[in-house]
Amino acid sequence: MSMFCYQCQEAAGCTGCTKVGVCGKSPETAKSQDLLIYVAKGISLLNNMARENNIAIAKADKFVVDSLFTTITNANFDENIIIEKVREGLKLREEIKGALETAGVESFNKTTSFFDKLKTIFTGKTEDINLHDAAVWSASTLEDLHLKAETVGILATENEDVRSLRELITYGLKGMAAYLHHANNLGHDKAEINAFIQKGLAATLDDSLSADDLVALTLETGKFSVDVMALLDGANTSTYGNPEITSVNIGVRNTPAILISGHDLHDLEQLLKQAEGTGVDIYTHSEMLPAHYYPAFKKYDNFVGNYGNAWWKQKEEFEKFNGPILMTTNCLVPPTASYKDRVYTTGVVGFEGLKHIDADAEGNKDFSAIIAHAKKCKAPTEIEKGSIVGGFAHNQVLALADKVVDAVKTGAIKRFFVMAGCDGRAKSRNYYTDFASQLPKDTVILTAGCAKYKYNKLDLGDIGGIPRVLDAGQCNDSYSLAVIALKLKEVFELEDINDLPISFNIAWYEQKAVTVLLALLHLGVKDIHLGPTLPAFLSPNVANVLVDTFGIAGIGTVEDDIKLFMGE
Numbered sequence: 001m002s003m004f005c006y007q008c009q010e011a012a013g014c015t016g017c018t019k020v021g022v023c024g025k026s027p028e029t030a031k032s033q034d035l036l037i038y039v040a041k042g043i044s045l046l047n048n049m050a051r052e053n054n055i056a057i058a059k060a061d062k063f064v065v066d067s068l069f070t071t072i073t074n075a076n077f078d079e080n081i082i083i084e085k086v087r088e089g090l091k092l093r094e095e096i097k098g099a100l101e102t103a104g105v106e107s108f109n110k111t112t113s114f115f116d117k118l119k120t121i122f123t124g125k126t127e128d129i130n131l132h133d134a135a136v137w138s139a140s141t142l143e144d145l146h147l148k149a150e151t152v153g154i155l156a157t158e159n160e161d162v163r164s165l166r167e168l169i170t171y172g173l174k175g176m177a178a179y180l181h182h183a184n185n186l187g188h189d190k191a192e193i194n195a196f197i198q199k200g201l202a203a204t205l206d207d208s209l210s211a212d213d214l215v216a217l218t219l220e221t222g223k224f225s226v227d228v229m230a231l232l233d234g235a236n237t238s239t240y241g242n243p244e245i246t247s248v249n250i251g252v253r254n255t256p257a258i259l260i261s262g263h264d265l266h267d268l269e270q271l272l273k274q275a276e277g278t279g280v281d282i283y284t285h286s287e288m289l290p291a292h293y294y295p296a297f298k299k300y301d302n303f304v305g306n307y308g309n310a311w312w313k314q315k316e317e318f319e320k321f322n323g324p325i326l327m328t329t330n331c332l333v334p335p336t337a338s339y340k341d342r343v344y345t346t347g348v349v350g351f352e353g354l355k356h357i358d359a360d361a362e363g364n365k366d367f368s369a370i371i372a373h374a375k376k377c378k379a380p381t382e383i384e385k386g387s388i389v390g391g392f393a394h395n396q397v398l399a400l401a402d403k404v405v406d407a408v409k410t411g412a413i414k415r416f417f418v419m420a421g422c423d424g425r426a427k428s429r430n431y432y433t434d435f436a437s438q439l440p441k442d443t444v445i446l447t448a449g450c451a452k453y454k455y456n457k458l459d460l461g462d463i464g465g466i467p468r469v470l471d472a473g474q475c476n477d478s479y480s481l482a483v484i485a486l487k488l489k490e491v492f493e494l495e496d497i498n499d500l501p502i503s504f505n506i507a508w509y510e511q512k513a514v515t516v517l518l519a520l521l522h523l524g525v526k527d528i529h530l531g532p533t534l535p536a537f538l539s540p541n542v543a544n545v546l547v548d549t550f551g552i553a554g555i556g557t558v559e560d561d562i563k564l565f566m567g568e
Contacts, residue, residue: 003027004155006536007171008073009424009509014536024334025077031149032082033071037170038152039089040067041205042134044198046096051195053105057096061194063089064201065184068177070348073510074311075330078350083145093135132205164539165214166204168514171537172221173200175515178263178329179232179476181348185266185363188235196224215545222522225515229479233394236265236294242395243293243473249305250457251385256374257281259307259321260288261314262328263474267346267365271326272300274367280374283307285317286331287450290473293391306388307380310423310453318343323377324370326357330510331450342377344370388456390471392446394483397470404466405491408501412463414442415566416502418485420478420516421451422509428532429454432507434558436460436469440566444468446484449475449516451507478516482523497524503565504528505555508535521550531555 006016008023021030040063047060067085070076134152139145157163180193203209203217237243258280260268268291272282281304284291289306291297308317311331318325318335324342327349334351335343346357346365359365397404407413417439423429436445436455445455445468452471460468472480489497504520506513508530520528527550534543534554546552555561562568 003030004153005030006154007167007174007511009422009533009535010426011536014533016536023074026079028146029077029079029082031146031153032079032086033076034153035145035149036067036082036086036089037071037201038134038148039086039093040064041201042132042136043089043093043096044201045132045135045205046093046100047198048195048202049105050096050100051198053100053103055099055103055105057099060092060096061189061198062184063092064198065177065180065194066348068174068197069181069330070350072174072178072330072348072512074332075348076350077332077334078352080352081350083142086145090138134205160539161211161541162214164537164542165211165218167537168535168542169200169214169218169221170204171511171514172218172225172518173197175510175512176221176225176228178512179228179515182264182266182329182476183228183232183235185264186235186239188231190227190231193224193228193231196220211541218518219522221515222518222520225519226479226482226522228515229476229519232476233479237395240265240269240297241295243290243391243393244295244396245389246293246298246391247387247389248289248292249387250307251305252283252307252380252382253281253304254379255279255281255304256377257283257304257321257323257380258370258374259283259285259318259323259325259380260328261285261311261325262331262347262349263287263476264328264347265291265294266363267326267328268297270365271367271370272297272303275302275371275374276300278302278371278375280371283321283380285314285325286311286453287474288328289388290390290471290477293393293473308383310450312423312425317383320381320383322380324373326367326370342373384457386457389467390456390473392467392470392480393472393477394480394487397472397480397484398487400466401487401491403464405488407464407466408488408492412442413444413466414440414501416444416446416500417565418446418481418502418504418506419451419455420446420448420472420475420481421507421513422475423450423453423507424509424532426532429507431532431555431558432505433458435505435561438558438562440562441468444470446470446472446481446502448472448477448481449513454507475512475516478519482519485525486523498526505561505565506530507532525550527551527553529553529555529561 001018004016004018010022043060047057050057139148281302284306285308297303314333318339327345328347332349344355357365432454456469488500
């Protein structure tokens with residue numbers, strides 16, 4: 001086969017992409033991404049040793065986080081960028097070895113081949129060890145890199161169940177890295193999270209670990225998934241304020257504009273500041289919609305609304321927007337020639353032929369080129385009118401706690417449905433629109449992530465002034481939904497979160513949704529329904545463990561699922 005990838009929900013045939021990625025990535029890019037992850041694993045192995053010996057290699061933390069995020073679905077399609085990242089990683093790997101040797105921890109035989117034993121010195125005693133190939137292989141030419149990439153992909157792990165668990169952990173770590181990357185951009189970090197990410201990556205190289213060991217590590221990944229979402233929540237709210245109930249315009253003005261998509265609020269802040277007073281409006285797209293809920297962004301007169309829907313409609317919507325588009329994180333769809341010259345990338349995003357905006361050493365970005373481009377473009381073509389309401393993160397919902405609790409106690413609200421997660425192209429995802437439409441009128445939807453676009457523009461009404469769709473924000477704001485559930489558990493004096501009148505019917509697409517799922521499992525949430533299909537990377541045995549232990553299930557028909565959830 002030309003490639004093998006099954007990390008997203010749209011894996012071909014629900015088994016894996018073997019010729020070209022459904023996302024649009026080429027076999028060459030897919031293999032380069034496999035190689036980058038392999039390099040990150042080798043660096044993690046060595047940096048774990050450095051950490052144990054109190055040798056700080058801060059740039060290793062950043063490299064691992066950026067590498068994981070770069071390989072997440074729909075982030076970077078540019079093989080040249082990824083190969084350059086591989087080369088950077090190989091140099092960094094040697095730096096870590098040098099730091100270990102200088103500190104007297106490691107004595108490396110420089111003449112050995114990368115398959116030979118290396119020697120290490122611990123407290124003056126010399127022992128022969130076998131460092132994993134990921135920590136010692138080398139390559140001098142592009143051809144060498146391509147040949148290596150052929151050997152280190154997913155299928156290099158032969159045991160199906162071990163492979164499944166290794167990939168489940170890796171995908172959870174990819175989502176964690178995405179969230180940590182955003183927190184880092186706002187100056188927030190946590191050494192324990194970086195250490196765990198590298199511990200988890202290194203563990204996927206360890207053939208001595210049993211399936212039970214890997215299951216335990218999977219659950220530990222859930223614990224740190226909660227931690228990283230809490231870190232990002234703190235970074236966002238301490239920088240931009242707590243989200244508040246906000247009505248967001250979905251129409252347009254007759255002014256040149258820039259459309260910003262993705263998740264990175266720091267990029268948005270810099271763009272808004274630089275575009276202020278230039279006559280250029282700024283609209284959000286897809287997962288950037290929740291930026292409107294933060295008080296700090298409301299002071300910008302040129303921050304005028306949200307344009308369009310979820311990421312997968314961008315070919316149609318970017319065409320009609322007319323102005324330039326800034327992609328700050330994953331969710332890029334390979335652009336068509338008709339608007340490709342208007343797409344700019346930044347951060348980990350990449351696509352050959354697109355203009356990329358890098359940050360300087362302090363993390364600052366110069367958006368003057370995209371602002372100048374916007375001034376030459378027509379105003380956006382209007383595709384809809386009206387407004388949508390959001391801003392129901394945990395601080396805002398807890399401010400309404402008395403009202404919510406009273407509604408539950410009086411029976412006005414019978415059940416909450418957590419419908420967080422992702423949207424996507426598959427027609428089967430219309431299930432979530434139908435599900436939301438057919439839910440009883442005495443139920444409330446709690447949502448976060450781009451899954452909301454399946455129902456956030458429906459007129460579902462309210463219950464005593466409480467909207468029936470409460471949007472907490474981006475996918476990482478699923479943390480808010482967990483905080484709300486835990487608070488309700490406390491208010492109702494329940495021992496078990498699963499005794500709450502809350503059901504979980506979650507749509508997934510890519511690796512950040514895996515992170516959210518593992519976080520919920522860590523918090524003890526059971527009977528989560530996951531769709532539109534179960535992940536292809538779950539082997540039958542691993543899927544059975546999740547079903548037996550946590551009650552994970554797929555979706556059925558809308559009518560049958562509503563009856564099941566409502567206990568009918």
